[in-house]
Amino acid sequence: MRFKTEKRSRTVQHTRDGITHDVTEPYDVRVPVLPADWDQRAIKAAVAVVMLLTTVAVVWSTYSIGALLEGGMGYAAAAVFDAAWIVNVLLEYLARYDAEKRAFSKKLGWGLLICTMGAIFWHGLLAGSVALGVVGAAVSLFAKVLWMGIMRFINRDLSEADQQWVKAEISRSNAQLAIAGVRRQVARAENRAALELLAAEQTRTEVAEWIGSTAPAVEAPAAPAAVSAGSSTASALTSAPEGDAATLRRRDVTNPGNPLFQAPVIRKDDDGYPADDEFAQVSEPDNVHAIRPDVRPAPETTPEPPAASADDDDRVPEQKPRRISIASAVRKAVADGVTDAETIVRSLGERFDRKEDPTFAATVKRYVREAKNDQADDQAHGLYL
Template sequence: MPRTRTVERSRLVPHTIDGTTHLVLDRYKEDVPLPPRDWDRIVLGTVTGAAAVIGVASIVWSTASIGSLLALVVPLAVAAYAAALVFDLVWLSCMALEWLARYDQERAVLPRRAGYVALGIAMGAVGTHGWISGEFAIGCVAATVSGLAKVLWTVVLRHHAKPLDAFTQQWVDAERAKAGGRLAMVSVRRELTRAEQAVAAERAAISGTDSGELPETPDDESETPDDESEQPSATGPMTIADAVRTALSCGISDPEMVLRYVRQVADANVKEESVLRTLRMERKTA
């Protein structure tokens, strides 16, 4: 007899009272068959869990062994065991990167090779501890703990890996390159914007270096005498605080240049004390 489970369902049914009919909600229970057990998935999940437990045991064992080795030359035992923890964490981290690249075999090659190198160093350190302790054979056996954990994880990853065919892999690479290009352009546009703002602020500050005047246009030359120049408006589109913040964000920190920039874009008659006070406040809050 197939296994079943009870589920609650609902449906609309007509219900009539005094000749008036409405659709009402009728809730009822129904037994539905359960799908057969997916033993492949259960076994793979069990093996993955066992590999995780073995990985933790490998970290504990290697850390204890290598930490004892390093403690011979390091006065602080905590530092020795913290450094010993690195040996197994490196190759386990490479295994994690290999897992992330399970759909791209080319990207998985580098973390796989780096993991083997890190594993060899960790096993060598464990074996060295046994040799120094006078038990070289036991040290060699102890070193195989990390090796067995690595082998098991490699087999598990091979079962989880889903290699793509050549055409699909090329399509994925093209989409990844397109997304990466858009992401890179965000940083490039931000950099270009900062550079353009710095150039604009520098030009505005330099244009008022001699007399704080705005450059004349051809129309202004024909309408005003040569010895007169047009002064900037007393009020600009920016407040004094905004102008100071803009100058600082563009890399202008010299008080005199900041003052000229504020007079150029905010208030031509602003007092120097006001600008300096605002500049100090902005630097404190930065």
């Protein structure tokens, strides 16, 4: 066995003045010389010769077929014949492990070769020389038959079991590739669906905002002062269109947001104080005002009614001064700037001597909320007197 000397390099540590660095150091090593692979050299030489012959065949066939097609673009069309055959040879090389695919490439190669040889022979006949046609066609035949011989050394024939194993591995890999592609398509479709839903929601929101900004305000019809609260409520509710909940709420005279809303009257006990039972205090609503109820605090004393005429038998008896009601006291406190419910409960609890009464505290807090809502409506729309 022969040996040869090769120069290689390695990293070593080099120290100067107490400082160490890694440096590269060359060295020689003897390695055995491998014997020449004459098989590889032979196949490479054969491929080189066949490629040279193929180049000559391509040039000759292109010239002959191009002249047959009257030159010009005919030469470009003639190049298609040999280009198709070369592509087929590459396909046969890629199918060197698959006998079925390789068989199709062989059949296709013979068909392309016959077409090319026929066109070259036809050109020789038109040129008036049978020898030109035969020899020209033989050039392509020799070059391409040599390629088929080389492919027999390149092709790798497998046993039946090995072929099944290779097909199973290829099938598994193709299945993974197909699953990845399908998952990508599913992800793309899901993302598209999510974007469509977001776009639909955005459109619905914009339409709702546009309707809310452009819809005309519902005006409450004026009601005569003599009409009772029951008839006003019925007419307001029946006049609203079916299914229009917003309109029903606006026209419901028992709703504090309705311009026709009138606070319920607080019933008094025998001593002139509000009744202990919160629900017993609410009486039937008074007549509905045409525009908006008067939310101003009630006076401390009720003014005396005007004297009745001599012809009026139903005289109003003289009324005694009465204490202010809880609702009036709460509205007055809120109007004075006191908005804390606990503070108002403590103040009115001492005033009405009901500091330990939970029902009284709940009633006061409810009146505070109503007074705040009325005050907010007055600030937003103006006070209607």
